[in-house]
Amino acid sequence: MTKHGAVYFVIGIALILLICCDAADKVEPSAGRRQGETDWSDGLVTYQETWPDKFGIGRHADKSFIAKWDIDVRPDGKGLPDGEGSAKNGAVIYRQKCASCHGANGYEGPEDKLVTDSTGSNTIGNYWPYATTIFDYVRRSMPFNAPGSLTDQEVYDITAYLLYLNGIIKEEYKITATTLPQIEMPAKKRYISDDRRGGPEVR
Amino acid sequence: MSEGKEYLKEIRLLVRWLAVTVAIFLALAVGLVIYQHTSNHVVEPDFDSKITVDPSKVQGKPSSEVGYRSKFDSPKRIATYATASRTPLEDLQGTITPSDLHFERHHAGIPEINPEQHELLIHGLVEKPIRLKLSDLKKYPSVSRICFIECSGNFRYGKREMTPGEVCGLTSQSEWTGVLLSTILRDLGVKPEAKWLLAEGADGALMARSVPLQEALTEAIIAYGQNGEAIRPQQGYPMRLVIPGFEGNTQIKWLRRIEVTDKPVMTREETSKYTEKVKDGKIRMFSLVMDARSIITYPAYPKKIEKGWQELRGIAWSGRGKVAKVLVSTDNGKTWKEAHLQGPVLEKAHTAFKFMWNWDGKPTRVLSKAIDETGYVQPTYNQLVRARESKAGYHFNPVVGWDIEKTGEVYLADVEGI
Structure with missing residues (x-):
């Protein structure tokens, strides 16, 4: 009897530990739900208990594969390739590949204005908070009729030219992986994070 | 006098002929009705003609591989631009949006993706970066969830003649089926410094958004199913991110890459777009949740x-x-x-x-x-x-x-x- 008691005790402790040490990534049922209400996560915790520690599904992604796909450029410069862009070279590429949508000076349209004019429309100069976003976006999505076709060199040059057109850099200023993240964009100080939190206040 | 008689005779003749003609027509009509009621002959309903066919007196159309809507009630999306169309909210019943009426918004058109040639790369601040095919994704435990997806730029007004769909038809609801992102990330081992993730699509825009990891880990789904079938190309076939309650743009379609990071990437879509001017000249960013x-x-x-x-x-x-x-x-x-x-x-x-x-x-x-x-x-x-x-x-x-x-x-x- 005492032997069994010990076994039950050990099992009991193990169960309590299992319950208390729920994996941190487990989805908790939403707070505030009343009993009897149904929702998508009903029974999920019980189901999760039947899962193995590791599924081991999929294929390992090696460094060379990741390097090919990892194209994003961050405000701190992470992701910028080697290179040097000049506004002068950028002007030539801009005329060939960008002007037909964004206008000869960057504000005539028909598509988005890139350069600030008297209308007050959002532009790189008055609305974009980070200069690195220009590089990221142009390389990612432009030109519209042939996305992803620009070389890193062309992207550097166009980035320099757009910053120059907006009066943010001088024409001879060279854009590199070091200088681009250092550029303080005029609109940056205007940005705040989402301050809406639900509840009665309208924001 | 005789002229008058002749005249009367002619009228009588005419009336007789008319009566005969009417009688023949009547007989034919009655005959046709009797024929239709008694014969087993199948009369195809001819909806294009003006003749009303009693559907209870004829055989209907045969079965088919794919169903169709009644031609008398066949709602259409409201195509606003080449890059967007809206759900006709006023034409729907209940709360599920038929998949082919789910609103569309894309920035470089709808890509045609062969799932055999599509992979999802998950890397960054994880112990084990992986590549997943659609078939791999389907091996994980699945979840289904009914939720709305709404574009955060979903309000138009300015004239009296506007339908609900025109006012705010950039919201639709589906039952989404897929894998919880947390299920996959648990397997890969998220590093402690991880705070954000970047999700990126395989479309011409390589649409990319940064999302706070904590929020994404609680409810985000990498979905491959929509209302019982594969996600439609307009909605991100073969796989998309679904983050219930978040603005539509973060729910990257044609998902091909998730990078776990410590900071947001600050893509064009989360800086120069999908931000709003608020008081004191400020610009609000990462307004991710859709308010009531x-x-x-x-x-x-x-x-x-x-x-x-x-x-x-x-x-x-x-x-x-x-x-x-x-x-x-x-x-x-x-x-x-x-x-x-x-x-x-x-x-x-x-x-x-x-x-x-x-x-x-x-x-x-x-x-x-x-x-x-x-x-x-x-x-x-x-x-x-x-x-x-x-x-x-x-x-x-x-x-x-x-x-x-x-x-x-x-x-x-x-x-x-x-």
């Missing part, structure tokens, strides 16, 4: 209503949880009454509301106002303008209403006057 909202879909333009009892209907939703209450007014905001919510009320989901209304035939205005479980009350246009010092932009979710005219015609109410 509602719209009456009946009565609404272009419908015409009749005097008497009718059910006022609409949908309400909140990205912060459940809709707690919908208040409706049928007297231009003088009094508000609680509408009935169709259960089960789901979190972050379109919720149908109804209210029986006896219209007395006098001109009036009907309004609806959603209140969610956080206590947020859907604001008026003027409240939003005051709070933000801005007259438009993303996340504009004002109370809208409909003016009922004496004739029963219904028009969009001027939001600035609500």
Whole structure:
């Protein structure tokens, strides 16, 4: 009897530990739900208990594969390739590949204005908070009729030219992986994070 | 005298001929009806002709591989631009949006992706970066969830002749099936410094958004199913991110890469777009959650209503949880009454509301106002303008209403006057 008691005790402790040490990534049922209400996560915790520690599904992604796909450029410069862009070279590429949508000076349209004019429309100069976003976006999505076709060199040059057109850099200023993240964009100080939190206040 | 007789004779002849002709026609018609009623001959319903066919007296169409809508009730999306189309909210029943009427928004068209040639790369601040094919994704434990997806730029107004779909048809609801992102990331081992993730699509725009990891880990789904079938190309085939309650743009379609990071990437879509001007000259970014909202879909333009009892209907939703209450007014905001919510009320989901209304035939205005479980009350246009010092932009979710005219015609109410 005492032997069994010990076994039950050990099992009991193990169960309590299992319950208390729920994996941190487990989805908790939403707070505030009343009993009897149904929702998508009903029974999920019980189901999760039947899962193995590791599924081991999929294929390992090696460094060379990741390097090919990892194209994003961050405000701190992470992701910028080697290179040097000049506004002068950028002007030539801009005329060939960008002007037909964004206008000869960057504000005539028909598509988005890139350069600030008297209308007050959002532009790189008055609305974009980070200069690195220009590089990221142009390389990612432009030109519209042939996305992803620009070389890193062309992207550097166009980035320099757009910053120059907006009066943010001088024409001879060279854009590199070091200088681009250092550029303080005029609109940056205007940005705040989402301050809406639900509840009665309208924001 | 004889001339008159001749004349009469001719008339008599004419009348006789006419009578015979009518008799023949009658006989033919009766014969045809008798024939149709008695013979086993299959008469194909000819819906294009003006002749009404009694459907209970003929054989219908044979079965088919893919169903179709009745030609008498076949709603269409409202194509606003080449890069967007809207759900005709006024034409739908219940709360599930038929997949082919789910709103569309894309920035470089709809890619055609062969799942055999598509992979999802998950890397960054994880111990084990992986590549997943659609077939791999389907091996994980799956979840299904009904929720709405709404574009954060979902409010248009400016004229009286606008339908609910034209006002805010960039919201749709589906049952999404896929894998919880947390299930996959648990396998890969997330490093402690991880705070954000970047999701990127395989379309021409390589659409990319940064999302806070904590929020994404609780509910985000990498979905491959929509309303019982594969996700449609317009919605991200073969796989997309679904983050219930978040603005549509973050729910990357044609998903090909997730990078776990310590900081947001600050892509163009989360800086120069999908941010809104708020008071004191500030610009608000990462406004990710969709606030509570509602719209009456009946009565609404272009419908015409009749005097008497009718059910006022609409949908309400909140990205912060459940809709707690919908208040409706049928007297231009003088009094508000609680509408009935169709259960089960789901979190972050379109919720149908109804209210029986006896219209007395006098001109009036009907309004609806959603209140969610956080206590947020859907604001008026003027409240939003005051709070933000801005007259438009993303996340504009004002109370809208409909003016009922004496004739029963219904028009969009001027939001600035609500």
